Amino acid sequence: MLIPVAPQWETDVQGLKYANPETVEEACTLLRDHGEDAAILSGGQSLLPMLRQRVGSYDKVIDINGLPDLEYVRETDGEIRIGCLSRHVDVASSSVVEEHCPILADVAAEIGDVQVRNRGTFCGAVAHADPSGDPPVVATLLDATIVARNADEKRTLSGSSFYHGFYETDLSKDELVTEVRFPVLSAGEGAGFEKYEPTEGAYPVATVGAYLSLADDGRIENATLVTGALEAGPTPMDDAAEVLEDREPTDDVLTEAAEQLGEDTMPVDDFEGSAAFKTNISKKLAKDALQTALDRAENER
Amino acid sequence: MSTETKPSERVTVETTLNGTEVEQTVPAGTLLSAFLRNHEYLTGTHRGCETAKCGACTVLVDGDPVKSCNMLAAQVDGATVTTVEGLADGEDLHPVQQAFWDCHGSQCGYCTPGFVTNVVALLEDNPDPSVEEIRSHLTGNICRCTGYTKIIESVQEAAARMDGDGK
Ligand SMILES: Cc1cc2nc3c(=O)[nH]c(=O)nc-3n(C[C@H](O)[C@H](O)[C@H](O)COP(=O)(O)OP(=O)(O)OC[C@H]3O[C@@H](n4cnc5c(N)ncnc54)[C@H](O)[C@@H]3O)c2cc1C
Ligand code: FES
Ligand code: FES
Numbered sequence: 089m090l091i092p093v094a095p096q097w098e099t100d101v102q103g104l105k106y107a108n109p110e111t112v113e114e115a116c117t118l119l120r121d122h123g124e125d126a127a128i129l130s131g132g133q134s135l136l137p138m139l140r141q142r143v144g145s146y147d148k149v150i151d152i153n154g155l156p157d158l159e160y161v162r163e164t165d166g167e168i169r170i171g172c173l174s175r176h177v178d179v180a181s182s183s184v185v186e187e188h189c190p191i192l193a194d195v196a197a198e199i200g201d202v203q204v205r206n207r208g209t210f211c212g213a214v215a216h217a218d219p220s221g222d223p224p225v226v227a228t229l230l231d232a233t234i235v236a237r238n239a240d241e242k243r244t245l246s247g248s249s250f251y252h253g254f255y256e257t258d259l260s261k262d263e264l265v266t267e268v269r270f271p272v273l274s275a276g277e278g279a280g281f282e283k284y285e286p287t288e289g290a291y292p293v294a295t296v297g298a299y300l301s302l303a304d305d306g307r308i309e310n311a312t313l314v315t316g317a318l319e320a321g322p323t324p325m326d327d328a329a330e331v332l333e334d335r336e337p338t339d340d341v342l343t344e345a346a347e348q349l350g351e352d353t354m355p356v357d358d359f360e361g362s363a364a365f366k367t368n369i370s371k372k373l374a375k376d377a378l379q380t381a382l383d384r385a386e387n388e389r
Numbered sequence: 390m391s392t393e394t395k396p397s398e399r400v401t402v403e404t405t406l407n408g409t410e411v412e413q414t415v416p417a418g419t420l421l422s423a424f425l426r427n428h429e430y431l432t433g434t435h436r437g438c439e440t441a442k443c444g445a446c447t448v449l450v451d452g453d454p455v456k457s458c459n460m461l462a463a464q465v466d467g468a469t470v471t472t473v474e475g476l477a478d479g480e481d482l483h484p485v486q487q488a489f490w491d492c493h494g495s496q497c498g499y500c501t502p503g504f505v506t507n508v509v510a511l512l513e514d515n516p517d518p519s520v521e522e523i524r525s526h527l528t529g530n531i532c533r534c535t536g537y538t539k540i541i542e543s544v545q546e547a548a549a550r551m552d553g554d555g556k
Contacts, residue, residue, distance in 0.1 A: 101418030105396035106463050114394060122396060129461070136459045137441055139418075148396040149417075153464065201529025202507070203444065206453040207460070289528035 101139045108151040112158075112237060115264055118150050120239040123261040126150050130172060131208035133200070134216050158266060163188060167233070167269040172212070176205035188272040189230075190384065191279040191297070195222045201289040214247075215265045217257045217321060220291040224251055225316035226281060227268065228324065229297035234259075235267040242266075253320040273384075276302040276309075280380025282373040283317075286360060292317045293360045294369045296349070298377035300332070302385045308332045313345070313374060318355040318366055325349045328374070337382050346374035400463040406431075407475030415462055422446045424462035425472060433473040433502045437531070444530030447503035448472045454507045456529070473502035476509060485509050485547045494543030496534035504530050508544050517548055 107126075109115040119126065126148040129135055138144050152158075152172070159173040161182040168189050170179060179185055179196035186193055192210075199205055199213070199222055213223035214234065227234070232247035236259055245258050247268075252258075259265070273279060283295040295316035303309040311332035313325040328349035335341045350371035355363045401414045406429060413428055422439070425431045425448070434457055437445030441459040448457045449471040476483035482490065485508050495501040504527065511518060511526045518526070523544045524537075532540060 100416060100420060100423055101461075102416075103398070104416070104418030104461075105398050106400050106417035106461065107394065107396040108463070108466075109394065118394075118396070126396065129464075132460055132464070133441065136420075136461070140420075140439065149461075150396070151461075151464065201444070202526055203447060203454050203456045203459075203529045204441070207455050288525075 103147055104139065105148040106151065107148070108154050110154055110156075112155055112264065112266065113239075115150060115152055115155060116237055116239040116262070119262045119264060122148050122150070128152055128212075128215075128264065130212035131175065133204050133208035134212070134218060152264065161185060163272060166272050168192070168272060169267055169269050170210050172209060172264070172266050172268075174210055176200075176208050176210055176213075177202075179210045180205065189270050189279070191226060191230075191281050192270060194281045195226050198222070198283065204289075211265050211268045214268050215257065215259060217251055217255050218291075219254050219319075219321040220293075220295075220317040221321075222281070222283065222292065222295060222316065225295050225297045225314050225322045226270075226279075228322035229281075229299050229312055229314040230270050230279060233269040234265055235269070236263040236265050238262045238264070248324070251321045256321075276304075276385055278381040278384030278386070280377040280384065282377045282380075284369045284373060294318050294355070294366050294373060296370060296373040296377045298374065298381040300337070300378070300381040300385050302337070306336065308335055308337050308341075311345070313349055313378075315349070315353055315370060318353050318370060323353070325352055325374075327352055332378075342375055342378045342382065345378060346371045349374040400466070402462050402466045404465045404467070405469040407471060417461070417463055419462040421448070421457035421460040421462050421465060421470075424465075425457060425470075428462075431472050431474050435499055435502055437499065437503075442531070443500070444503040444507065444527075445500050447506050447530065449506055449510055452510065452513070454510045471506070471509075473505055476505065483509065484551050485512065485543075488547035488550060489540075489543045492539055492543040492546050494535065494540045500530060500532040500534075504532065504540060508547065511544070512548055512551060516551065518544070520545075 125146045127146040129149040129151040158171040160171040163184045176196040176199045214227045227247035234245040279299045281297045283292040285292045297314045299312040301310045311329040313329045315323045328345045331345040331348050350367050355366035357363050400417045403412045425434045435445040437443035439458045441456050446457040
């Protein structure tokens with residue numbers, strides 16, 4: 089059969105080496121031996137575009153999709169535990185998430201498009217730390233616990249201090265994230281997430297996550313606000329959150345906090361919008377996210 | 390494929406492709422879209438953007454729509470892959486293909502294989518989707534010809550013909 093075959097350089101990642109370990113131990117050994125020039129392949133929805141564009145210095149991938157027992161979303165000891173092979177679709181459709189921490193489903197259901205959500209993993213997005221990524225915002229907001237392993241040890245990292253700007257986290261090159269845990273939100277707690285994307289399915293230009301807990305008298309006890317995509321990754325907005333503390337959750341108070349967030353955020357002008365536009369958008373997102381958080385806190389979840 | 394405990398430059402991919410078992414050893418960096426087109430000669434799967442943005446390369450892996458330009462061929466080892474070529478039953482088009490034909494859901498046809506495969510998966514999960522649901526399911530597929538109206542009509546027509554029984 090004489091069929092023209094496209095030259096390799098056109099469609100392939102030249103010279104790539106591939107390994108698919110069968111156990112977590114094997115994966116960690118590979119990361120120890122090749123960590124400097126090896127990338128973890130989980131959902132591949134961020135890695136494949138990078139490999140094709142030759143961003144990054146790796147020539148090896150370690151495919152973790154064959155590792156056993158890492159695909160789950162379950163509630164254990166007051167936490168929602170997400171295994172590193174659970175996809176965005178799994179988080180979006182989980183009944184445990186819906187009941188105990190619906191903000192995670194809000195986030196997962198709006199990532200990219202259905203093809204991306206079928207492959208991309210929630211933990212992979214937390215680890216990858218794309219500055220426009222949505223899971224990092226909620227990992228910071230709810231102070232998720234990130235469980236990481238290397239060949240020698242297992243450790244847990246705190247989501248609220250995990251991110252350090254563009255693609256930078258507390259993880260080292262030889263570590264595999266096996267699980268991310270989120271708190272079960274109980275009575276009087278609520279969280280909301282809003283994003284602005286230029287077209288549906290695209291990466292967001294601005295995101296805001298809001299968390300509130302209410303005291304018995306209905307006043308706001310604790311508040312957290314975190315933006316994403318506006319600066320170099322998840323950015324806690326402490327002054328705006330402080331506006332809320334110990335106040336009645338009236339519409340005016342929520343608006344005041346949202347305005348403060350707009351004052352404090354520092355987006356840059358780029359092709360997706362001017363800084364002024366993004367600032368305006370962030371106020372609206374903050375107000376809506378706070379309203380959802382409040383509604384959920386008042387509805388006891 | 391045996392598992393590679395050492396990173397290796399060639400991988401053997403064994404997969405059930407459109408109902409047939411295939412086995413090929415290819416360079417590890419081969420994208421699934423390139424595997425299908427250049428190694429299996431199934432050119433129905435189109436390459437549009439190759440940056441995971443247009444959906445022209447959509448195929449079903451274990452029944453789920455994915456962008457084949459954004460996966461390595463090595464990742465479908467042991468999986469079932471369905472491309473647009475695997476949908477028809479001999480000379481009889483799949484109801485989704487027939488509906489695209491009848492309702493003019495396809496013009497130049499470049500995007501069509503991606504839409505059709507994605508719609509097959511949609512109707513399997515949701516036999517009677519609303520226009521809203523159809524639109525939201527198809528956000529990852531771009532068409533520069535039809536303006537989408539005819540595509541939506543094709544999906545509704547296919548859903549009506551399949552009458553909820555997935556065939
Ligand atoms: C068209 C398109 C639109 C998208 N839109 C959005 C969006 O709106 N919002 C959003 O948040 N994301 C979006 N994404 C990205 C998507 O969420 C990815 O799934 C996610 O960023 C990475 O997860 P992954 O499992 O695909 O990781 P991969 O691409 O497999 O991995 C990327 C990198 O993350 C690290 N990593 C992954 N898993 C682990 C692990 N278990 N342990 C340690 N490190 C790990 C590694 O460094 C790895 O190389 C989009 C992607 C595409 C293609
Ligand atoms: S070619 Fe794969 S999404 Fe465009
Ligand atoms: S029919 Fe031409 S791009 Fe869709």
